[in-house]
Amino acid sequence: MIKRALLNNLKEHLSRKEISLIVGPRQSGKTTLMLVLKDYLERRGDRTLYLSLDFESDRQFFSSQESLLRKIRLEMGDEGGYIFLDEIQRKEDAGLFLKGIYDMNLPYKLIVSGSGSLELKEKIHESLVGRKRVFQLNTVSFEEFVNFKTEYRYEKRLIDFYAIEKDRTKDLLLEYLNFGGYPSVVVESKIEEKRKIIDEIYRSYLERDIAYLLRVEKTDAFSNLIRIIASQVGKLVNYSELSSTLGISFQTVRDYLWYSEKTFITRRVTPYFRNVRKEISKSPVYYFIDIGLRNYSLNLFGNLYSPSELGFVFQNFVFNILEESLRYTPAQIHFWRTKDKAEVDFIIEAGKSVVPIEVKFSDLKKPTIGRSMQGFIKKYRPKTGLVVNLALQGEKTINGTVIRFVPFYKLYIIDLF
Numbered sequence: 001m002i003k004r005a006l007l008n009n010l011k012e013h014l015s016r017k018e019i020s021l022i023v024g025p026r027q028s029g030k031t032t033l034m035l036v037l038k039d040y041l042e043r044r045g046d047r048t049l050y051l052s053l054d055f056e057s058d059r060q061f062f063s064s065q066e067s068l069l070r071k072i073r074l075e076m077g078d079e080g081g082y083i084f085l086d087e088i089q090r091k092e093d094a095g096l097f098l099k100g101i102y103d104m105n106l107p108y109k110l111i112v113s114g115s116g117s118l119e120l121k122e123k124i125h126e127s128l129v130g131r132k133r134v135f136q137l138n139t140v141s142f143e144e145f146v147n148f149k150t151e152y153r154y155e156k157r158l159i160d161f162y163a164i165e166k167d168r169t170k171d172l173l174l175e176y177l178n179f180g181g182y183p184s185v186v187v188e189s190k191i192e193e194k195r196k197i198i199d200e201i202y203r204s205y206l207e208r209d210i211a212y213l214l215r216v217e218k219t220d221a222f223s224n225l226i227r228i229i230a231s232q233v234g235k236l237v238n239y240s241e242l243s244s245t246l247g248i249s250f251q252t253v254r255d256y257l258w259y260s261e262k263t264f265i266t267r268r269v270t271p272y273f274r275n276v277r278k279e280i281s282k283s284p285v286y287y288f289i290d291i292g293l294r295n296y297s298l299n300l301f302g303n304l305y306s307p308s309e310l311g312f313v314f315q316n317f318v319f320n321i322l323e324e325s326l327r328y329t330p331a332q333i334h335f336w337r338t339k340d341k342a343e344v345d346f347i348i349e350a351g352k353s354v355v356p357i358e359v360k361f362s363d364l365k366k367p368t369i370g371r372s373m374q375g376f377i378k379k380y381r382p383k384t385g386l387v388v389n390l391a392l393q394g395e396k397t398i399n400g401t402v403i404r405f406v407p408f409y410k411l412y413i414i415d416l417f
Contacts, residue, residue, distance in 0.1 A: 002148045002183055003155075004033055006137050011040070013133060014082070014109065019102060021128070022113040024137035025264035025289060026209065027201050029183045030113040033137060034084050037111065047081030053090040062091050065100050072108060080107030089114040095127030102131045115209070115264075138264070139290040140181035141324060142317070143412060146172055148186060162409040166391065169409070173390075177313050178304045180292020191302055198296045209263055221248050223297075225256050229266060229286050230297045234315045234345070236283040236337065257286070264289050267323060272334035272347040272354070274380075280337040287319045307361070314361040314408075315345055318388050321411045322346060322357070331416070342372040348416055355416050356385040364392035367405050377401045386416075 006022075010033070013020050022030050031052070038048045049072060051058045061071040072083060088094045098112065114124075140148070147155050149172055154161040162169045179185055184197050206219045214222065224246055229237065237257075243250045260266045266286045273279035288294035291313055295301045304310055322333055331350040337343045346357040356376050358369075364387070373385065377399055385403045394405045406414060 001032075001036075002029070002140055002144055002186060003152070004029060004036075004137065005141070005144060006135055007033060007036060010037055010111070010135060013135075014041075016133070017109070019098060019110045019112055019128065019132040020135060021132045022111070022135045022137055023264075024115065025139060026115050026205055027182060027184065028137050028139050028264075030115070030137050031086055032183070034086060034111060034113055038082070038084055041082050047076050047079070048084065049075045049081065050084040050086065052086035054087045062097075065097060068101065069104075069106075076108065078107065081109075083108045083110050085110065085112045087114065088112050095124030098124075099127040099131060102128075136327070138181075138320075138324070139292075140183055140186050142173070142176055142181075142321070142409075145176050145181060145186060149175075159409065159413065162407070170390070173408075174304075174310075177291060177310060177317060178295065178302050180290045180295065182290060182292060185292055195296075195301060198292055198301055202293060202296055205263070205265070210259065213259060213263075221246055221252075222256050222259075225253065226260065226265065227297050229257070229260070230288065230294045232285075233287055233294065233312050234285055235312075236280065237286055238283060265293065267319070269319070269333055269335055269346075272336045272349060278338055278340070280339065285335055287316045289320070291316055291320075311361040315359045318357075318359045318408060318411065319346065321408070322348070325411065326416075336372075336376055338375075342375050344372055344376050347376075350417060353417055354380060354382050356380075356382060358385075358387045360387060360389040362389060364389045364405065367392065367394050367396040367403070369396065369398060369403055373403075374398065384417075386414075 010020055022033065024030055034050070038050055041048050051061055051071070053059055053062060061068050088098070091097055094114070098110065102110065143158060146158060150161065179194055182198065182201060185194050188194050188197060206223055210219050210222050211217060225242065228242060228245065239250055239253050242253045246253065257266070257268070261268055266288055268284045268286055270284050271280045273281040292301060294316065295304060300309070304313060319333070326333065326348070329350070331348055334347040334349055335343070335345060336347050336356065344356045345359045348355040348357065356373060358373050369387070377385065381399070382401055385401055387403060387405045388408050388411060389405060391407050392405045393407055396403045396405070
């Protein structure tokens, strides 16, 4: 069993009346997490009921609010308890359905899960305004991965483990960059089985989620678009070029990429700019929520050896750490490009403060700063900046800006501002 960090957040929310709504990619572990939470509640003596729209026998209870309430009262009585409703995205008008039950002010706490299809039902968020808290469960993070791989021996001392076991840390990083974090992939030891699992996840996503959402039988154009985006991780995306390459309309390209975000496959990052004449202001870049799925789409699953290819994947990896760390803050992640081709990988913006971040997939020996980072510092005068790399730690001041050189594993604990 892989321990998920989100479990503690869910436990803390159990005492709140709001619906605990767990969302995330297909097969990221939402059902397992719910069952672990259910077991925790039962061990402390609480009453629980688990129903899933994936089960044919349970679907009858979702035909109406009254049907569900009759089932709940039959199993739980009127004394209260915890109700787990899994795969709610399969229910039409899920938002209104849950809103109606919530507004009855019943003595039951609802813990609900849904995958990407739920996110596309925008009305669910409108219906549940003020009635829910969203908890996003992505695939297994690097910290969760390392804890599992080291059998939780260093669970409270991971930073010490990284600093002392440098070779082991690098091996684990390379494994993670190759195979990603889908739980069923992580727990499988045989490479061939890992490939079969990720193939099933990818095909299931295309054939069930995307084919259903697009109302088409063939998803070739969408699949080809994902492959192109995968090959351009961290690079500027030109919608017109994609439209021409794929033979689909400009708007269809944008719609498909929107679907890929809403179904927890990609994340779009917009440019940071103040001068539209000299800086890129429109073209975005994309990153993948799970690196393994990105690799699989390019037939690179388990076969990443090229330093340049690993460099872009490492950049995606760092983005995922930043996105996870900043999720519940007002900070936004951007990138910086000029029309003269100067670039800084990430710009963290919070109010009037900005932090430029460069990513280097290398064992830096000394604190050197590239021309692009120097150019950004000269133009915007940030208080601090970061150079994320494999091992070097230190500081260097340039034009009044303190540049911190940070090993990637310290991004989990560093205070960016």
